[in-house]
Each structure stands twice: as structure tokens, then as C-alpha cells.
Amino acid sequence: MAWDFETDPDYQALLDWADAFVRDEVEPLDLVLGDPYDKADPRHKGIVKPLQQRVKDRGLWACHLGPELGGKGFGQVKLALLNEILGRSRWAPSVFGCQAPDSGNAEILAQFGTPEQKEHYLRPLLDGDISSSYSMTEPHGGADPTLFTTRAVRDGDEWVINGEKWFSSNARHASFIIVMAVTDTEVSAYEGMSMFIVPAGTPGLTIVRNVGVAGEREGSHGYLRYEDVRVPAGHLLGTEGGAFVIAQTRLGGGRIHHAMRTIAQVRKAFDMMCERAVSRETRWGPLAKLQMTREKIADSWIEMEQFRLLVLRTAWLIDKHQDYRKVRKDIAAVKAAMPKVLHDVVQRAMHLHGALGVSNEMPFAKMLLGAEALAIADGPTEVHKITVARQVLRDYEPVKGLWPTAHLPTRREAARERHAEVLEHYAEALEHALGNE
Incomplete structure (x- = not known):
């Protein structure tokens, strides 16, 4: 039986290095650099790239992905312990190659993408050269997929996308966007939606505005509009209807x-x-x-x-x-x-x-x-x-009868019935002893 609260010594040594590295080299970036997703910032190449290389040299780059993609294929426990350190700094995930939404997009591209999709989008994403966005929620429906109305219709060798998406984070810096759209209205939402890769700058794709949070003048959460956005049939991610x-x-x-x-x-x-x-x-x-x-x-x-x-x-x-x-x-x-x-x-x-x-x-x-x-x-x-x-x-069943299973009089009576013979024997023995006094 394994029940251990200690970390493997070799991995703990890596965590100790990451802890010191984030504290001394990465956390200061939060105070002097801008948006981690703005790869066009020249300071990114001069300051961040060398730090990313040090992470790669330690074998801690994009650890959520398998070795074939340059990661370590760590399980969730190891990733959790590492992320506990990275969470101290908004720049740390980018320095370690696991920033959201890029990390999630890389994960699904790795699992569901075609070889061509991996070559054009996953590889530069993993190298930290580009940013991406995930376009799922909608203004009227929030995160409830059963209310989504953004449609994608097949037209020959292309898909045509129409609709609006809300809070597509980092869309303004993204080289490509993964969008969820309804492709079949005759089945449930869980079977009738698909995902597509939409390159930035595709005609018909508009950032209506970049929404900020609270006091931010302009944030990084894109309000997107898709108007007859055409993408090749090969930009379908996974299978048709497999978005959920x-x-x-x-x-x-x-x-x-x-x-x-x-x-x-x-x-x-x-x-x-x-x-x-x-x-x-x-x-x-x-x-x-x-x-x-x-x-x-x-x-x-x-x-x-x-x-x-x-x-x-x-x-x-x-x-x-x-x-x-x-x-x-x-x-x-x-x-x-x-x-x-x-x-x-x-x-x-x-x-x-x-x-x-x-x-x-x-x-x-x-x-x-x-x-x-x-x-x-x-x-x-x-x-x-x-x-x-x-x-x-799901693990509970309704009680049969009038009283709850914890009803004390009912339980007491059941206990008496179960041990009736022994209880009766000792009751008779007690009565006999008292009668001899």
C-alpha cells in the first residue's frame, strides 16, 4: 500500500532549482515587462528567450507534453507541484512553456491534430515563438455549450464560420485561434459541435474590442466576430462533432x-x-x-x-x-x-x-x-x-419505508432482534441472580 507525502528526491531537486530560478530571475519580470503573450515585443527575445533556454537545459520545458514534442510527459502530480511554484509569477508559465491558453491548445493539437496542423501550428507554439487563443464562450450563452449559436457550414473544400465569441483571451496577440462552432443542429450540442483552427488575419474575423477586467483600460480578452470566415476543410481539429x-x-x-x-x-x-x-x-x-x-x-x-x-x-x-x-x-x-x-x-x-x-x-x-x-x-x-x-x-439510494436509516428507535429494535437470543439469556441470568439474593 503506497501512501506517501514525500516527493521523489530527484524531482525535489528540480523543484528546488525552479523555486530559486522563479524567485531570482522570473518574478522580477512582472515588474518591468509587459504582456507575456506579446511575442512582437523586442525585449521578449533579449530577456525571455535566454531564460527559456535555461529551463530547457534543465528538462523542465513544456512538461505537460510527451518527449516526442519536447516535453517530459509528467503526470498531474508532478505538474501540480511545479505549477505551485510557477503560479507566483505571471511570466513564469511562459518561461517554462506551459502558459494558458497555449498549453491547453498545444495539448489538444498534440492529441487530435493532423501532421500538417502540428507542423504549422503546434511546433512554433511549443518553441515559444507564437501565441494562440481559445474561442469558446459566447456573449449570450457564457460557457454553456447547449446555448452556442456560432455556426460552421461545409462549402466544398472549406468551412464557413459565422457568429460571435466572448472572452477569447490573448486573441490580439494570437497567430491562430481554435474556435468551437455548431456543425450539426439536428443532434445534441454534445455531438453537434466541432473545432477549427482559424489563422489570425483570416478575412471576416474581427476583434470587436479587447475587454479589460475592472480597472484595465484595454485588456486581453477578445470579443470576436466571425462573418463568413472561410477556412480549408483541413483546418477541422479532430473529427466532426468531436468538439465536446x-x-x-x-x-x-x-x-x-x-x-x-x-x-x-x-x-x-x-x-x-x-x-x-x-x-x-x-x-x-x-x-x-x-x-x-x-x-x-x-x-x-x-x-x-x-x-x-x-x-x-x-x-x-x-x-x-x-x-x-x-x-x-x-x-x-x-x-x-x-x-x-x-x-x-x-x-x-x-x-x-x-x-x-x-x-x-x-x-x-x-x-x-x-x-x-x-x-x-x-x-x-x-x-x-x-x-x-x-x-x-449517485452513490445513494432512497430509503424504503417511513423512517430514515439512522432512525434510532428503528435501529435499536433491529439490534434487539439480531441479538435477541444472547440478550434473553443474560436477562434470564440476571433475573435468576436477583431472585437468589
Whole structure:
């Protein structure tokens, strides 16, 4: 029976290197460079490319992919432990070749792409030379595929795409976009949608605007319009009608990676909280001596560690079963818990910093907004909670009869019947003993 909470020493050495490398070389990039997806930025080649090469030299480049694609083919547990480090910096995933949505797009291109598609799109994506976008959600339907209306119709050797897509992240920097569209209205949405590769600049593809989050003037989430966008028949990804299967393959592992990167953010907020607690002096001494402060720290540590173990256990289950469908409940639970843990710990840390905490001189406000974004991205929290409950309830059957199975009088009577002979024997013996007194 294997039940071990220790990391393999050889892999731990790699994690230790990654930890120091991200801290010393990558995290500073967050303060001096712009968008990691803007490959046209000349500073990218001068600063980031050498760092990426150091990662490759250590064998930690694009570890979610197999050796045939330049990765290590790590399982989800190893990837989770690595992503726990990478989540500290917005540049780290790009430096390690596993940034979303490129990582998910690379994964499905590797699994479902044709040799031609891999040569034209996957290879430069893996080399870090281009960026990509994933165009799934729609303005009116959100992430519910049963409400999607974007259509793709076959016309000879081409597919013609029409519709609108919402929050297609990094579309303005993408060299190509993977879009989900309805190809058969006569069957269910789960069987009637397909995925296509649309190169940037294809006639009819328009970025209506780039949507920012909260205070951002212009963000990186594209509102896209497809008007008679024509792509060759060979740009179909996978099989016709196979979009839902592809999407689930893409999203399952991605949610675990996001969760471990979220733990990195939670730990960063927790560290700032503890540092503030021992540093900030009040008339009664440091904040750390106050009971309310200690409660905040204790609650935060417990929630953080509970969530981390849930994520690692889910990653272990994925590695064990090699089937995301068998771990659907666990993945949904991780997704539902993730934003709440981040929100609660960040809010406590913010409050301990007082006015400084809500100012733009500390990262807490942005982190709080990030927690709310996590509650919506890749399916809203409410949907995932419904999934958890539905999966859990499958293991239960309605009680037969009037009373619940835990009804004490009923259980007591059943216990008496089961042990009636022994109970009666001892009752008679007791009665006999009392009669002899």
C-alpha cells in the first residue's frame, strides 16, 4: 500500500532549482515587462528567450507534453507541484512553456491534430515563438455549450464560420485561434459541435474590442466576430462533432494546473499576512499578539493546506485512472473551492495591512479581483457545485419505508432482534441472580 507525502528526491531537486530560478530571475519580470503573450515585443527575445533556454537545459520545458514534442510527459502530480511554484509569477508559465491558453491548445493539437496542423501550428507554439487563443464562450450563452449559436457550414473544400465569441483571451496577440462552432443542429450540442483552427488575419474575423477586467483600460480578452470566415476543410481539429470531447480533455488538466498556481497566490498572500503580523506595531505590541490576528492566520493556514491536499489528491486520481471522466467530481470540487480560498486569505491579508492594503501600492485588490475571475473562468462555481452534488448523490439510494436509516428507535429494535437470543439469556441470568439474593 503506497501512501506517501514525500516527493521523489530527484524531482525535489528540480523543484528546488525552479523555486530559486522563479524567485531570482522570473518574478522580477512582472515588474518591468509587459504582456507575456506579446511575442512582437523586442525585449521578449533579449530577456525571455535566454531564460527559456535555461529551463530547457534543465528538462523542465513544456512538461505537460510527451518527449516526442519536447516535453517530459509528467503526470498531474508532478505538474501540480511545479505549477505551485510557477503560479507566483505571471511570466513564469511562459518561461517554462506551459502558459494558458497555449498549453491547453498545444495539448489538444498534440492529441487530435493532423501532421500538417502540428507542423504549422503546434511546433512554433511549443518553441515559444507564437501565441494562440481559445474561442469558446459566447456573449449570450457564457460557457454553456447547449446555448452556442456560432455556426460552421461545409462549402466544398472549406468551412464557413459565422457568429460571435466572448472572452477569447490573448486573441490580439494570437497567430491562430481554435474556435468551437455548431456543425450539426439536428443532434445534441454534445455531438453537434466541432473545432477549427482559424489563422489570425483570416478575412471576416474581427476583434470587436479587447475587454479589460475592472480597472484595465484595454485588456486581453477578445470579443470576436466571425462573418463568413472561410477556412480549408483541413483546418477541422479532430473529427466532426468531436468538439465536446476535445474541450473536456483540454479543460480537465487545465483546472488542476490553475488550482496549483492559485495555491501559489494564496501562499503569497499568506506570507504577506504573517510578515505584517510580526512587523506592524500597535499600542498593545505587534499585531501577531492579538487574538483576532492569530485567528486569521490559523484559519488561512488550515484552508490553504486543506485545499492543497484536495488538489494533489485529485491530481493523483487523474494519474491513476488516466480518464478525466472518472475524476469529474473531484475536479469540479477543486474548481469550486479555488476562488473562495484565494478570496478569504487575500481579504484577511488586506485587512491586516490597513489603508496600505487597499492601495495600489500592494497587490491585494488585484488578487481579490483575480479570485472573482477564477470563480467564472472555465465554468462558474455554481455549475461545478451542481456537478459535485450530482456525482455524490449517485452513490445513494432512497430509503424504503417511513423512517430514515439512522432512525434510532428503528435501529435499536433491529439490534434487539439480531441479538435477541444472547440478550434473553443474560436477562434470564440476571433475573435468576436477583431472585437468589
